[in-house]
Structures are given as structure tokens and as C-alpha cells.
Amino acid sequence: MDGEVFKYALVACYVIAIYGLSWVGMRRTHSVESFSIGNKDMHPVLIGITLAASISSTATFVINPGFVYVHGLSAFLHYGVAGSLGIAAAFLVLTRGFLRVGETHQALTIPGWIFHRYQHRGLSLFFACLNLLSITFVVLILVGCSLLVTGLFPVDQKTALVGVLLFVFSYVLMGGTYAHAYTNTIQGLMMIGVTGLIVVGGWHHFDGDVMGSLRSVGVDYASAFNPSSSLYFDLFSVFISGFIVTFALMMQPHILTKVLYLRSERDIGLFIGTTVGVGAIFMLMLLIGFYARLSGLEVESQDAVVREYLLSEFSGSVWGDITTTFVFITLLAAGMSTLDGILVSLSAMVVNDIAKPFMTSPTDGLALSRWVLVAEGILGLALAWNPPPIIGIFAQKGVYGLAAASVVPVVFGVLLKRPIPLWVVFSSAVVGLCLHLGLNLFAGVANPAISAAWGIIGAFAVGLAGLWVTRPVSP
Numbered sequence: 001m002d003g004e005v006f007k008y009a010l011v012a013c014y015v016i017a018i019y020g021l022s023w024v025g026m027r028r029t030h031s032v033e034s035f036s037i038g039n040k041d042m043h044p045v046l047i048g049i050t051l052a053a054s055i056s057s058t059a060t061f062v063i064n065p066g067f068v069y070v071h072g073l074s075a076f077l078h079y080g081v082a083g084s085l086g087i088a089a090a091f092l093v094l095t096r097g098f099l100r101v102g103e104t105h106q107a108l109t110i111p112g113w114i115f116h117r118y119q120h121r122g123l124s125l126f127f128a129c130l131n132l133l134s135i136t137f138v139v140l141i142l143v144g145c146s147l148l149v150t151g152l153f154p155v156d157q158k159t160a161l162v163g164v165l166l167f168v169f170s171y172v173l174m175g176g177t178y179a180h181a182y183t184n185t186i187q188g189l190m191m192i193g194v195t196g197l198i199v200v201g202g203w204h205h206f207d208g209d210v211m212g213s214l215r216s217v218g219v220d221y222a223s224a225f226n227p228s229s230s231l232y233f234d235l236f237s238v239f240i241s242g243f244i245v246t247f248a249l250m251m252q253p254h255i256l257t258k259v260l261y262l263r264s265e266r267d268i269g270l271f272i273g274t275t276v277g278v279g280a281i282f283m284l285m286l287l288i289g290f291y292a293r294l295s296g297l298e299v300e301s302q303d304a305v306v307r308e309y310l311l312s313e314f315s316g317s318v319w320g321d322i323t324t325t326f327v328f329i330t331l332l333a334a335g336m337s338t339l340d341g342i343l344v345s346l347s348a349m350v351v352n353d354i355a356k357p358f359m360t361s362p363t364d365g366l367a368l369s370r371w372v373l374v375a376e377g378i379l380g381l382a383l384a385w386n387p388p389p390i391i392g393i394f395a396q397k398g399v400y401g402l403a404a405a406s407v408v409p410v411v412f413g414v415l416l417k418r419p420i421p422l423w424v425v426f427s428s429a430v431v432g433l434c435l436h437l438g439l440n441l442f443a444g445v446a447n448p449a450i451s452a453a454w455g456i457i458g459a460f461a462v463g464l465a466g467l468w469v470t471r472p473v474s475p
Helices: 003-027 032-037 044-071 073-105 110-118 121-152 157-206 210-217 235-249 253-261 265-294 302-314 318-358 365-384 391-415 422-441 448-469
Strands: none
Touching: 003 157, 003 318, 044 073, 044 121, 044 157, 044 253, 044 265, 044 302, 044 318, 044 391, 073 235, 073 253, 073 265, 073 391, 110 121, 110 318, 110 391, 121 157, 121 302, 121 318, 121 365, 121 391, 121 422, 157 210, 157 265, 157 302, 157 318, 157 365, 210 265, 235 391, 235 448, 265 302, 302 318, 302 391, 318 365, 391 422, 391 448, 422 448
């Protein structure tokens, strides 16, 4: 089969399959509750694959290999090892308690969960507004997907950007959580297959000696702590900050709310095992950064490393073009698998935690959720139209700030049974956010993970001090 014919045929099949699954999801979506978290009738393996695909997404599959290409082993350890451990620790610590509180109060979102746990509408409204920082990650995904489309079709990046936006928003508008979960399962299985294909196919670049090959690029490049890197240069920047920030990132609205999809606590073990196992496979995509550097590829834009490597590695023959097409479609699916999750969670949050508390008359929450999706699309497109040079750093500034603010209220709310004074969690959130932004924007800390990690440490210090001051006194 001609490579061009296969390309358009495969894209058509993918689009038809996604819209078909979205139509099935639409038939099961009858309320804002089912749009937000479904009807609690999904299998834990399906939810685990959905979550692993949401966590990995464009960052792992398209953007982060660029950091490995530039900074070497230290970046791989930061994202692949420390990050994976942070993900596993977060779900082991938080899943059971978060699900218990969410089921008791029928929470649909993280701000809604915070309202029921702390019984204060102002605090939940604060977190709902804070969660809008997730739009920076929407921008990252849109830019990453548009780069892939330009490698697949002869279009400019802005045209690709609009096309990606219209496709994802249209199928999410139809089916909400069910469309997100069903499509993510298909996309997640595709991502597993492509990860194996790329990792095995590129292993020859190591020439039988992984560390020797990395040292051939440079001693610093092969070092766990890269002294010539402005981002990953010591134990704290590589491991400690990577673990802390990734643990906190699990508080994002499109991630932790997946726990609320579960039918009961009996599903937790299978859910966590699936999420961590599939996520570990996806982390192997970071090896593309090494492959691109060892192949001698010179790439001007760090964000375009994956695109350029795939084009140089697989193009040149009919079967190579067919393989390239399938890989690019799968990488697009990786981005869309996270984008649709963020869109569903943000729209549910805006409706349930910002709009509804102030409504004085009954409103169709499902219709409002879909209008909010349209507004999110317009805002995301505006921010992605002229993106910053390194989109990964831009996204980390916003999303890590959200993580730094959210981690103490959620962790304390899950692990502590006693009432927690409002000022303790609020001041912890403010300290975490302000310390991160202050260090990153004004104190010269280039790596957002470092500034966010210090923000999280500061937030826990304030929170623990507050707990000590307000501890119950025994007679």
C-alpha cells in the first residue's frame, strides 16, 4: 500500500473510532454528574489505563524527551525515576482516603472535595480558581500535538493547532467522562505498542554499551548530576525535587479525580497496579532523547526533538512511512488522552464549584459544562497561538504552582481525622504558591521543579506548625 494512502486511511479510521466511542459515551451521559465522573460502572483496569495515559500524555511522549536530548542522564533520572516513584507514592498514600471522602459526600471535583472536607465555600472557590492554572498544560499539549501534525501533513503549525483543538473539543463535548475514558483506553493501548516499537527499534544507538555511548557525548551528559546543566545539577534538582513535585502533581484535577470513578475501595489495588505498571512503560519514551543525540541529529528547537527523530529514523521507504504514520497518530493520541481529561475536569469544576454556588435559579448543568468547554478552547488557542520558546518550562510554571498550593490541603484532609482549622490549610496553600512563583520568577531559579519543591516544603512547614499550635490539649 502506498504510504500516503495508508496515512489518510489510518487517520480516517482513527477519527471514526474516536467519534464512535464518543457517541457511545454521549448515550450514557445524562447529567453533569455522569459528564464529570461517569456512573461508577467502569472497570478499574480501564480507569487505570485512562489515568496512566492522562499522566503521560504529550509531556512524556513529545516534550520531555527534549530535556533528555539537551541535559542527558540527569533529566532522564529526574522525569523517569524520581517522577515514577512520586506517582506510585501519591496513589498508595492518598487513594483510599480520597475515595472514602468523595463517596461520602458525592464529590465531583477536587474543589468540591475540599468543600466537603473543610466545610467552607470560600476555600473551595479559591481552589477552583487556582485550578484554572491547568490551562498552561492545555497550551503545552496543543503546541505538542500541532508539532506532530506538521510532521504528518503539509500544513503550518497554526492550522494544525486549530485542527487539533476542533477535533478534541468536539468529541469531548459529546461524551464527557465516558468519551474521555473510552477513547483513552484505545489510545493507551496504542501508546503501549508504539512505546515498545520505538524503544526496541532505537536501542541499537547504544551500541551495546549504554553508559559508554552517553559518555561519548560528554562526561557531564552521562552524569547523574550534570554540572553544566542549569536545571538538573545536584541531588535536590534531580531526585528530591522530581519526587516531591510529581507526588504533588497527582493533585491535579484531571488526575486525582479519576479515583472518584472507582466503584468501591475493593477496586483500589487493581487500579493502582494498572496505573503504575502502564505508566512505567510510558516513561521509557524518554529514551528518544538519548537516541536523537546519539544518532547525531541536530535539532534547533528542543520541543521538536521527537518529531525530527521519528522523521529521520523511519522515513525513506513505504514501510517506513507507514510506521511513521502509525507512530505519529499514536503520539497525537497520547496528547489528546490528557487534553480531554483536563477539559472534562475543568469544565466540571467551573460549573460545580464556581458557577452553581452563585446561581439563584435552576440551570442545565450539562449544557453549561459544554459551554465552558468552548470557552476553555478559545482561551487555550489564544495562549498557544504564539508559544514561548520552551513550552515545557512554561507549562511547569503554572501546573507546579497548582501542585504546590494543593498538596497540603489534600494530604492533610486525607490522612487526618480531626478538624483542621481553615487558616492552617489556606496559609499553607498561599505559602506554597507564592514561594514557588517568587523563586522561579524573581529569584533566578530556572528549574520550576526546584522552586515548586521548596514551595511544597514551605507549605508543609507552615501546615505542620499550624497543626502543632492547634493540637488538642489533654486534660
